[in-house]
Amino acid sequence: MILVTGATGTIGRHLLRQLVEAGTPVRAFVRNSGQREASGCEFAEGDFDRPDSVAAALAGVDRLFLNTSASPSLVRQQTDAIDAARVAGVRQIVKVSVQDASPTAGLARGWHGQIEEHLKRSGVPWAVLKPNSYMQNFLADAPDIADGGQFFGAYRDGAIAYVDCRDIAGCAAALLTRPIGDEQTFVLTGPEGLTHEDIAARFTVALDRRIRYVDLTPEDMAGRLINRYGLPAAVAMEASETMVYLASGAWSAPTTAIADLTGREPRAFQGFLADHLDAFRPGPG
Ligand SMILES: NC(=O)c1ccc[n+]([C@@H]2O[C@H](COP(=O)([O-])OP(=O)(O)OC[C@H]3O[C@@H](n4cnc5c(N)ncnc54)[C@H](OP(=O)(O)O)[C@@H]3O)[C@@H](O)[C@H]2O)c1
Structure with missing residues (x-):
């Protein structure tokens, strides 16, 4: 079972559709039941600010797509979720970060840099997507x-x-449905x-x-x-x-990561x- 967070977002909604169409068991993490747009998947109601709801959503999950809005709460929300995933026995986390993330940078690049460091220390196998601007x-x-x-x-x-978010979703779908491979970072561009x-x-x-x-x-x-x-x-x-x-x-500078992962040009x-x-x-x- 794959848990998709940020399921109503610009990437998440396309990722959910692609996984459901491929017949992959998937659960969408949403803040309220009114957001149940997609059919064909399970839903878990919750909020990154309620760790109990994250833990409940992770029950029986082996792969996690980790994505949420950039905000000053991002580091706490995602590092807590990574810890919860480790406790739940998740076997791989695919995280959306940003190009040039670094713990010492400002705003989103800094927050994602800190989270990446936490993820790499967590012991849970990972893949990091570093998209260019959407x-x-x-x-x-x-x-x-x-x-x-x-x-x-x-x-x-x-x-x-x-980069088009539909292509970012395609890369996430590819990573979440193939055998867990080497831990890798992918810079995604148009x-x-x-x-x-x-x-x-x-x-x-x-x-x-x-x-x-x-x-x-x-x-x-x-x-x-x-x-x-x-x-x-x-x-x-x-x-x-x-x-x-x-x-x-x-x-x-464009990269070839989207074509490499999905087999389609961006x-x-x-x-x-x-x-x-x-x-x-x-x-x-
Ligand atoms: N925009 C860019 O150009 C760009 C480029 C590179 C990387 N990024 C990164 O992409 C990520 C997503 O950014 P975005 O602006 O495109 O957002 P988004 O993915 O369109 O939407 C954010 C998603 O996170 C969910 N969410 C927000 N707070 C939550 C919470 N407390 N608990 C549970 N779910 C929550 C939202 O749910 P609701 O529907 O309930 O609000 C929504 O599904 C950010 O980390 C950003 O740094 C963005």
Whole structure:
């Protein structure tokens, strides 16, 4: 039995579907029963902040897909879950981390770096997926693109090899259904590094209207994250500084990991756009 956490999320919902379609016994860890979208799988109601519910969900589980939202609670939530998995006799953990995770980095890269260290010390066999930034992040920009024909960042001309979450799910499914092999880390990217000007050009073609990328200073980007998305000031500043880090091109190089794991080439940005085009079109009225 595979336990999928983050089961309602951008990766988890595709992973559940892929595992169910393949006839694999799977249990979805969800925060409330209203989230039981997928059929054909078991559900365990619980919350990473309630360790008893995690332990109960792990009963009879031999493989764990470990993923949850990036937040200051992430390290505690996931290290506790890793400990619970060890106690429950789980034979493999497949964890979603992030590219360039390091215990000394800030925000999500730092949190994931600490968790990876804990996982590697746990004694439970592991595989770590280190995805590049998600194409699906652009869905958060959909109102700006639909209504204003523009989207914002502080990436300058740094290219990023954005990855489609459906491909991350495919890699997780491959790892969770094959014999447990060597412990390995996989850097998952899309097929090409794209600047945000490149991405604006792709939106322009796909939507047949001019879409602009607006590059802001880190301070102005942080202000936007605070005012538009309600992020706390420190988090917003670190998030925009991460964009400046990516402006160096640190995440621009594609890897072959998705093709190696799944046997299929990773989805290109145009494919993501074609599948989500309506989200970026102005609504009626
Ligand atoms: N976004 C990126 O570009 C990117 C790139 C690399 C790595 N990552 C990493 O990917 C991970 C997922 O991020 P995401 O933003 O894409 O989120 P997501 O996977 O779309 O959603 C998070 C999932 O975690 C669940 N969850 C959150 N808090 C929980 C809790 N206390 N107990 C149980 N389940 C809980 C959510 O359930 P509900 O439906 O109940 O909320 C949801 O299913 C993060 O660790 C992030 O660092 C993100």
